[in-house]
Amino acid sequence: MFLRIKKKYFIPAILSIFLFIGVSFKDDFFEISKQLEIFTTLFKTINQNYVDETNPAELMDKAIKSMLADLDPYTNYFNEQDVIKFKINNTGEYTGIGAIITRKEDKLIIKEPYKGFPADKAGLKAGDEITQIGDVMLSDFKDDASQLLKGVKNTKIEIKYLRQGKPMTTQLILDEVEVKAVPFFGKVDDKTGYIVLSQFSQKASSQTKEALEKLKADGATQIILDLRGNPGGLLNEAVTICNLFVPKGEVIVTTKSKNEKYNNVYKTNREPIDTIIPLVILVDGKSASASEIVSGALQDLDRAVILGSRSFGKGLVQRPIDMTYGTQVKVTISRYYTPSGRCIQALNYNKKDKSGKATKTEEKNYNAFKTKKGRPVFDGGGVLPDVEIAETKTSMIADALQKNDGIFNYVTYFYYKNPTLGDKIPTLTDSDFADFKAFLKREKTDINTETEIALKNTLEKAKKENIDTAIQSEYEQLLAALQRSEATMIDKNQKEIKNLMLDEIIKRYQYKEGLYQYYIKNNIEIKKAVGILNNTAEYNKILKI
Structure with a gap:
């Protein structure tokens, strides 16, 4: 009876599925063709009838880029000049x-x-x-x-x-x-190797491998891999870098899409360099994409201790697709998932708030997953480190002082004021910090926090509506109160701001190489990483070894 019933309903069910797919495909194809015809007619009509001369190429460029901006910030159109310009992103x-x-x-x-x-x-x-x-x-x-x-x-x-x-x-x-993917590597102490990986270009894995092998040959028995500030890059390079530390045949990342051809499972396919050397990976809020594939995968596989602050949260994969006349479109084609099955994408671009901004998954809605050894890990908002360092989180005021070049411009002034500093590392005093604040005031540097920008935009809108005179007094009071609050925030975050100033000062006299040399002796995250690596019991406890 069961078999007979199954036969009776199985075939119609299959037919209905194919019918649904066929109808769905026809509807999509018709809608795309319809909208394309409307746009083509509109574009032709505008260019033929507009009162002034138009630039069809410029209009099309703006139209395409405006359309894609409504999707996510990673889906981009590149005209012929853009394609040449962005060669550096892939090759370095x-x-x-x-x-x-x-x-x-x-x-x-x-x-x-x-x-x-x-x-x-x-x-x-x-x-x-x-x-x-x-x-x-x-x-x-x-x-x-x-x-x-x-x-x-x-x-x-x-x-x-x-x-x-x-x-x-x-x-x-x-x-x-x-532009080297590994701009620096060296030894923190007799047994700790330190590798900075700044981007995932085509040479990222080969340069990381070379650094690892040289450090091991030089006596390193434990490794710190620094992915702080690394914005990502090529997915395959991320998989190959994981392969340096895990066996052949291990699943590193899975991509899933509505388009079946983009559904892939990426496994390690080479013999590793070292599967047991203790490893700590440093991440921060600017570690994104491929950086999160490496840190997320090695966390899920219990192969490395992740240390720092929560990563950026980009779980989307892009692919460049060549088009006619030398143009190209980079399309978000899929989401990626770490070995435990989590997607660490933080923003939902398909669901936007009233102001048109992508919504963020609330922490209470994060889903729990398990690492290979059963440790809990979560999706929804970047890679959460096994060991969080509060000092690595940047404050709103420090972010603003970097965006508005307040710190950068002061250090330029400092550099020419102190031309003989050379290789000496200065100790920034309270007097130096007071000089920094006086510089900001003297140069009339707008802090431009998000609140300040919103307030200034309100006044601009008021001017357009001819109501600025009525609110001018209240506006000035509010702006003054806001600026007093910003001054208080600068004082409150003096230590963080001084560290950012010192980083910039070291780069001026000793380039980036000098900054890394300073880090291996003084950076708090590196010191904490060394402490964990030197404490076998703590390292094993974190990873449940």
């Missing part, structure tokens, strides 16, 4: 000046020159303001000015810039620049 190699730069009004600001590369050789320093590149005045050039600093190797470019307000000139000679 490009021809240029070897410096981090940023645009500010009609100038390019040197944020950090890399030691031994063209900008450094030309004598450019952090804080220098480039005003002219070749014959191009940046005040007249509104496009991406960084492209003016790229070209064929050995190209010579004349530069005009301001240093502390003084006009200066120099000549840049372009060269190949490799």
Whole structure:
């Protein structure tokens, strides 16, 4: 009887599934075709009938980018110029000046020159303001000015810039620049190796492997892998880096999508370097994507102790897809899941609040999962470290002082005020901190916390509605109260701000390499990591070994 009933209803059920899929596909295809036809007609009508001359390429570029902005911040369209520009993201190699730069009004600001590369050789320093590149005045050039600093190797470019307000000139000679995935590795002590992994480019795993092997050959019997500030990169490189520490055939990450071809299970496929060497991984709120694959997977496999503060929470996978005329779209194609089955995506871009911002999963709604040895871990908001360090969490006021370049600009002033400091590490005193606050006041630096920005935006809207006069007095009182509160917050977070100032000061005199050398002797997270590694009982207890 059971078999007969099963036969009777099984075939119609299968047919109904195929019918549903077929209807669904037809409906989707029709809706896409319909909307595409509407947009094409609109685009053609606007360009043919608008009162002034239009730029079809510019209009299309804006239309596409505005449409994608409604999805998530990782799904992006790249026109022909964008595709060339973003080569550095995947390879870590490009021809240029070897410096981090940023645009500010009609100038390019040197944020950090890399030691031994063209900008450094030309004598450019952090804080220098480039005003002219070749014959191009940046005040007249509104496009991406960084492209003016790229070209064929050995190209010579004349530069005009301001240093502390003084006009200066120099000549840049372009060269190949490799941004190392592992910018530093060394020994903290006789037995502790330290590896900084700053990005997951194509050479990330090979450079990490080389560092690990050299440290082991030099006597390291325990390792600290620093992923703080690492924004991620290539998924395959993350899997291969995990493979250095876990056996062949281990599941590291699974991707799931509505599109079946993007459903994949990524396993280690090589023989490891060392499956038993004690390992601590450092993460913070800027460790994202591939950094979270490595830290999340090695946490789930009970292979490493994770230390620091909760990671960023990016559990989405992107894939670049080539399109016509040299353009490209980077699409979020799937979510990734760590070996325990958790997705650590923090924001839900499919569900937005009234202001249009993606919603965040509340902690009470996190789901619990188990590591290989049964330790509880959770989804919903980044990788939560096994050992949290309160000092690694940045305050709102410190974030604001970094975003508005308050710390950066003060350190530029400090650098030229103290030209002979050299390799000495200064101790920042209360007097130095008072000097910093006086500098912010003297330079009329807007702190620009989110609250301050919102208040200023309110006044701008009031001006448009001609009601600003009526609220001007109350606005000024509220702004003054807010600024007093910000001043109090700066004092309250003096220790954190001093540490950020000191980091920037060390980079000015000793480059990034000097900062890492300072870290291995003084950084609180590294000290805590060494303490755990040196305490076998504590290390084993955390990992349930």
